[in-house]
Amino acid sequence: MSSKTLERIAPWVTTLILVLLWxxxxxxxxxxxxxLPTPGETLQALYQYRYPLMTNGLSTLTTTVIGFGIAVVFGLALGIIVGSSRLAYCAVYPVIVAFxxxxxxxxxxxxxxxFGLGFVPAVITAFMLSFFPVVANVALAFSTIEPELTELMRSLGGSRRDMIVKIGIPRSLPYFFASLKIAITLSFVGSVIAEIIGGNTGIGNVMLVASSNFNMPLVFAxxxxxxxxxxxxxxxxxxxxRRFTSWSVRDVASTTPGGG
Amino acid sequence: MSFIEIRNVDLRYGSSASGTLAVSGASLDIELGEFVALVGPSGCGKSTLLKLIAGLVKPSAGQVRVSGREVTEPLKTVGMAFQNATLLPWRTIRDNIMLPLEIAEPHRRTLKQDREKNRAKVDALLEKVGLTGFAERMPWQLSGGMQQRAQLCRALIHEPSILLLDEPFAALDTFTREDLWSVLQDLWLFRKCTIVLVTHELREAVYLAQTVHVMSSRPGRLIKNRSVEIARPRTLETTFEPGFVDIVHGLRQAISEGKTP
Known part of the structure; x- marks a missing residue:
């Protein structure tokens, strides 16, 4: 077996071992x-309750994606402002961290x-949990732009807008995408928490109802x-x-050797 | 009247009078089309002097004038190159070199209709620095020396009247550096723009410049200038000739004397 295929199946093997341990x-x-239900009982519940799980799953997904979407737009905008102005950084960043x-x-x-039970609190919770990594990463990317590049742009008569569009945004893309991966998982945490505490739909609500009925297989499903x-x-x-920031991933094999 | 005139310039970093004095009482004249080198111990304010000429920092006292007009905001007719190539990693070499054309007036207004002309310009410059065929590569695919060549192209693409070079070869190995001396000499003989080169490599300064200005250690003052009247094009052989070595020696001594104990 080649090491590539070995690498590809490795996570599945780990998962299988964990299920076996369970x-x-x-x-x-x-x-x-x-x-604690067995893996088999969990699978059974997954099949038995497939319709409610699907509708509630979709509801959670919708909530999550909406909260996440707002977080991305808001986080990106705030990240750019905070990262490109020292005053904005001083004024806003400590408050964001505190929040x-x-x-x-x-x-x-x-x-x-x-806002009442249901959709709105869940979206807001998903948003609140997921915007911070976006702000933090984008601000980091903007604030670490090489001073030489800033000088170069100023010496060419570039405006602040040029700086953001030509340098800041492309440079922050790898940071931005890295933050999206963190933000989307946090967004799920947010919407499920809200559904458990104050929801009437969604996977979180299914878990709350199922656990109060001691239906542990359904909770696990x-x-x-x-x-x-x-x-x-x-x-x-x-x-x-990987598609948008391929430039930041270096392919060692295609590097040109040699001096000059 | 000289093209660039620096008159009794002080520069203090930090707002208060207690801020660090980086440059003190500097006066310097640079003629149109002259190749000038600034040498001095590290931290003596050489780079600061470049920023003053570019209008990126304002003098705390004194005046900087370029073609008779006082510099109060960033000049838009300069090209800059630094010790780090600072190429944008998400752009190809060609697109990196085109960057000034997208920013500087009047080029940015005619960017669309000049596309073919600009392509040809980039190709011509790449040929001059020996990078033909590398236009579509990404920066990380090029060695350090090749990145510096590309950076020189970026600094020249918008045909600036002043080229400001801040130790552009300092991070390169000796052989690559010496190759680039001749590349830069060719570019200057070809373009005849005014070049101010900051360096701590005395041989580099003497090889390239018409006039070498020596700065003292911080706060930087200009303590000596030496014109270099060796015929061009200078070659690596030139650097071993007695006349060349004498000049380097003299500069070395001047720097030692200018160091505050």
């Missing part, structure tokens, strides 16, 4: 299904009071669904990242 723990310690250290789960009840959605979105951004 199953082994249940068999060895005789754990009851209402505490980011507030546990967002604690804010959900407040949001429910303001729901977990598998969120996990799958998270991995899927992550993979999607991974592909985009």
């Amino acid at each position: 199953w082994l723990v249940i068999v060895v310690f005789d754990v009851k299904a209402y505490i 980011n250290s507030v546990p967002k789960a604690a804010l959900v009840p407040i949001l429910v009071v303001w 729901a977990l598998v669904v969120v996990g799958g959605l998270g991995i899927g979105m992550y993979a999607l951004f991974d592909v985009w990242e």
Whole structure:
């Protein structure tokens, strides 16, 4: 087997081993299904509840993507402002950091009071959790532009807009895409938390109802669904990242050797 | 009246009077089309003097004038090159060299209709520096020396009247550096723009410049100037001739004397 194929199947092997361990723990310690269901029972629940899991999964996905979308637009704009102006950085960044250290789960009840149960609090929670990595990464990319490039652009009579469009944005793309991968997974965390605390639909709500009924196989099936959605979105951004920022990934084989 | 006139310029970094004095009482005349080198110990304010000429920093005292007009904002007719090639990694070499044309007036207004002309310009410059055929490569595919050649093209593409070079060859190995001396000499003989080269390599300064100005250690003052009347084109052989060696020697001594103990 070539090392390439070995690398490709490695994560699946790890997953398989973890599932086996899960199953082994249940068999060895005789754990009851209402505490920890077996992988088989989870799969069964996944099949049995496929329709509610699908509709609620889609609802969670919608919430997540909307919250994430707002976070990306907002985060990108704020990142550019904070990264390209020292004053804006001093004025805004500490506040963002402070806000980011507030546990967002604690804010959900407040949001429910303001907006009622359901969709809106979940979108806002997803947004609140996911915008920070976007702001932080984009701001980092902008604030680490080489001073020589700034001088070069100024000496050519370039405006601040030129600087952002020609240098800042392309330069921040690798940072931006890296942050998207983090942000989308955090966005899922946000929407599921909100659904558990103050939702009436979504995977989080399914888990809440199922666990109060001691239907642990369904709780686990729901977990598998969120996990799958998270991995899927992550993979999607991974592909985009490689497409848009291929220049930042060096292909050693095509480097030209030699001096001069 | 000289093309570039620097008159009793002080430059203090930091706003208060306690800020670091980088340049002190500097006066310098540079003629149109002259090739000037600034040498001096590290941290003596050589690069600062370049920024003053470019209008990127304002003098705390004194005046900088270019073609008779006081410099109060960044000049738009300069080309700059630095020790780091600072090529944009997401652009090909061609697109990197085109950058000034997208920014500087009046080129940016005619960018679309001049596309073919600009392509030809880039190709001509690449040929001059020995990079023919590398236009569509990405910067990281080029060695350090080749990146510096590309950077020189970028500095010249918009036909600036002043070329400011801040130790452009300092990070290269000796052989590559010496190759680039002759490349730069050719470019200057071909373009005849005014060049100010900051360097700490005395042989480089004498090889390339018509006049070498020596700066003292911080705060930088201009303590000596030496014109180099060796015939062009100078070659590597020239650097071993007694006349050349004497000049380098003299400059070396001047720098030692200018160091504050």
